[in-house]
Structure formats: C-alpha cells, structure tokens
Amino acid sequence: MAESHQMGFLVLFLSFLPTESTIGILNSINDLKKIPFGQSVPKHSLVLLHWFANAIELSNNNRLKLNFDPNHGDYGAHQYGNFQGFLDLLPFGHRYFTLGNIHFMNNNESRCLPNYYTNDLNYLLVGEELNRARIIFALSSQNTIHRVYITQHYQADQGQGTEYDPEHTYRISINLLRELRVFSLDRREQSELSEIGIYFGSSIGNNELSLLENTWCQLACFGLLFFIVINQRYLPCRPNRDRDQNRPPKRRVRSSSTPQSMMYYPPYHPIYGLQAARQNRDNKLCITIASLTLAFIGAMIIIAVCNHLQI
Structure with missing residues (x-):
C-alpha cells in the first residue's frame, strides 16, 4: 500500500511539471502554403498575420517590439491566460496577449484594427465564418515580443464556445515575419x-x-x-x-x-534563422534538464516523506 501511495504522489508531482507544446513553426512563405487557408483555416488569418507583421517593429538583431499598448486595448488586444494549456509556459514577467476580434468595443482612446481587415475584404473572402482569426503574442516587461502565433476559434457548429483550436495554431518565426514585411x-x-x-x-x-x-x-x-x-x-x-x-x-x-520604424525593412539573412534555431534548441535543452532535476528532487522528497510516515 505504501508503495502505491509513493507512486501516486510521484505521478501527481510529474503531472505539474512544465511540458513543451508540439505546435508547428512556420518559417517561410513556403510553409504558409501548407496551411489550408479557405478550408479548415480562415483566410482572414492570413490577412491578420500580414497586418501584424507590418505593424510591429523588427530590428536587425531579431528583436520584435510593439509600437502600441495592449494594456490599453489597442487593436482590441487583451491578456490571454492560456487556460487551455496548449501554449508553452512563459518565463517570469512575460504575458500572453491576443488580438483580432473585429467586434471589439473601442474606448475612443485605443487604436482600431484597419478597415480592410474588419470589413472591406469581406466580399473577397466570401463564404467564410468571420471573426475566428486571432494573433497570440508573448510580451516581456520590456515590451519585447517573445513569441507570435496565429490561431483561430472553433467553428460555431463545433460547439466549443470561445476556445481556441490547438490543432490549427502555428508559431510564426522571425524569418516569416521578415518575408511578410516585403509585401x-x-x-x-x-x-x-x-x-x-x-x-x-x-x-x-x-x-x-x-x-x-x-x-x-x-x-x-x-x-x-x-x-x-x-x-x-x-x-x-x-x-x-x-x-x-x-x-x-x-x-x-x-x-x-x-x-519609419514600421516602414524599414532590414535585409533578410539566412543566418538569423540558424541562430534562432540553435538558441531555441539550447533553451529547450536547459528547460528539459531543469525539469528532470526538479522531478528527481521532488520524487526523492516524496519518497523520504512516505518512508518517514511509515516509521
């Protein structure tokens, strides 16, 4: 019985450890071609992603910065709690925000999404269920963008309410954002x-x-x-x-x-993507090692406590 309790505590502890999401990364226009826009993914997602890529600041050293304040509701942005848990856990001080709602209530002080996204292009995107496309971005305390995703709400007939669809959520690389800024x-x-x-x-x-x-x-x-x-x-x-x-x-x-910060297009260089991939790999390795270390220490503590209780 004691061994089963120990295993139960161990499984419960491991279930709370951070896990890495399996969301795919889109790195180029070629990758965008693989997304079923107009089928299971709304074409509005492409419109929103193109606008976002050209609305943020992108420096030569791969830093993404906002030139608007999501805390004030600019472009309908608001904090996203990741309660569904399909996105990676963020470092301390980082927060997820989401935007893309074409029906958000403007407080007359915040910036609005462009008309071509909220209205003008609807006739060219005929047949779509509107207002499903969303951008999720992770923001640091220095107003630097940490990650960017495109996602979507489920279709109304799927009965999932306002939850996002993890199967059609994709992480956007800096390289793809650079390519989109060419347009x-x-x-x-x-x-x-x-x-x-x-x-x-x-x-x-x-x-x-x-x-x-x-x-x-x-x-x-x-x-x-x-x-x-x-x-x-x-x-x-x-x-x-x-x-x-x-x-x-x-x-x-x-x-x-x-x-000018929005109109400047730094030259694309393939080495940026390679450096980002290496940095991402190293970060994942550090997170994995830290998680395994915490799991081992936690398991030893739980087993020690259980043994003490038996005595």
Whole structure:
C-alpha cells in the first residue's frame, strides 16, 4: 500500500511539471502554403498575420517590439491566460496577449484594427465564418515580443464556445515575419509587384498583375501575397537565382505618416534563422534538464516523506 501511495504522489508531482507544446513553426512563405487557408483555416488569418507583421517593429538583431499598448486595448488586444494549456509556459514577467476580434468595443482612446481587415475584404473572402482569426503574442516587461502565433476559434457548429483550436495554431518565426514585411501595402506599382513576385518565384504574369491591381486596388501587394500563398499553393517559392537571395526587392520610399520604424525593412539573412534555431534548441535543452532535476528532487522528497510516515 505504501508503495502505491509513493507512486501516486510521484505521478501527481510529474503531472505539474512544465511540458513543451508540439505546435508547428512556420518559417517561410513556403510553409504558409501548407496551411489550408479557405478550408479548415480562415483566410482572414492570413490577412491578420500580414497586418501584424507590418505593424510591429523588427530590428536587425531579431528583436520584435510593439509600437502600441495592449494594456490599453489597442487593436482590441487583451491578456490571454492560456487556460487551455496548449501554449508553452512563459518565463517570469512575460504575458500572453491576443488580438483580432473585429467586434471589439473601442474606448475612443485605443487604436482600431484597419478597415480592410474588419470589413472591406469581406466580399473577397466570401463564404467564410468571420471573426475566428486571432494573433497570440508573448510580451516581456520590456515590451519585447517573445513569441507570435496565429490561431483561430472553433467553428460555431463545433460547439466549443470561445476556445481556441490547438490543432490549427502555428508559431510564426522571425524569418516569416521578415518575408511578410516585403509585401508592404505601400508597394502598389506593377513594376514593384512584379519584382516581388519574381523574388518569391511566382509565375504571375502582367495580365494577372493588372487583374490583381483592379481587384485589390490599394491592397494590391497583399493581393499578391494572397495569390502566391493560396492560388499558387502547390508551386514552391524558388527565389530568383539571378538576384542576391539575402536581399529582398528594394522598396521605393514614399512620403507617409507611417512611423519609419514600421516602414524599414532590414535585409533578410539566412543566418538569423540558424541562430534562432540553435538558441531555441539550447533553451529547450536547459528547460528539459531543469525539469528532470526538479522531478528527481521532488520524487526523492516524496519518497523520504512516505518512508518517514511509515516509521
């Protein structure tokens, strides 16, 4: 009986140890093509992710920072408690936030999501159950973004209420955010769109570009992203070998009220992804070793207590 109690205490203790989530990581436009947008994943998720990538600040040293305050409800952001437990536990001082609700109540002091996300594109995304797409990001006390995810609410007929769908939750890498920033909405001229298409290996022609411009108007560059990710999902992105692959197409600077920190596009370099992967691997190894050490110490304490009680 005493041994069964000891095993019960040990199993209970181990169940409270932090575990690493198995959420997949999207690292490139090619990875985005593997996501079933328009099927089990709303196309609105792609719109929201594109907006978020271009709304945050991204420095050359891979630091992601917000230029808005989620604590004040900007863009409908609010704290997310991760009560479902499908995201990784965060270090002390970090918090999860979520945004993307097109029906959030604006307090007249907070910033609003762009109209093209909340309303204007609905006619182009016909057939979708709206307001399911969400962004989750982890924020440190220094206002630095630690992690970014896209997720979604379950469909209404699935009877899951307002919970998020872990099966269709994906972590977004810094590399993918850099690639999405190439599709800035201030790039509207056909020559620019053609250059971006060529860079990402798209076979889109001039006639298709003209149709895209007429259909998406001021959102033509997002329309190009939409075309590459969804319409050409079965065609892998192969950057033009004649161009320096470490540098995306140059953007023509236009006068704009947009903060320069949001308009600057640091050159992409593959080594950033390699460094991030190594750092992520080392962090996971440290967490695993610490967890095993705590588990061993806890088990020894529990067994010692049980033995003492027997005496």
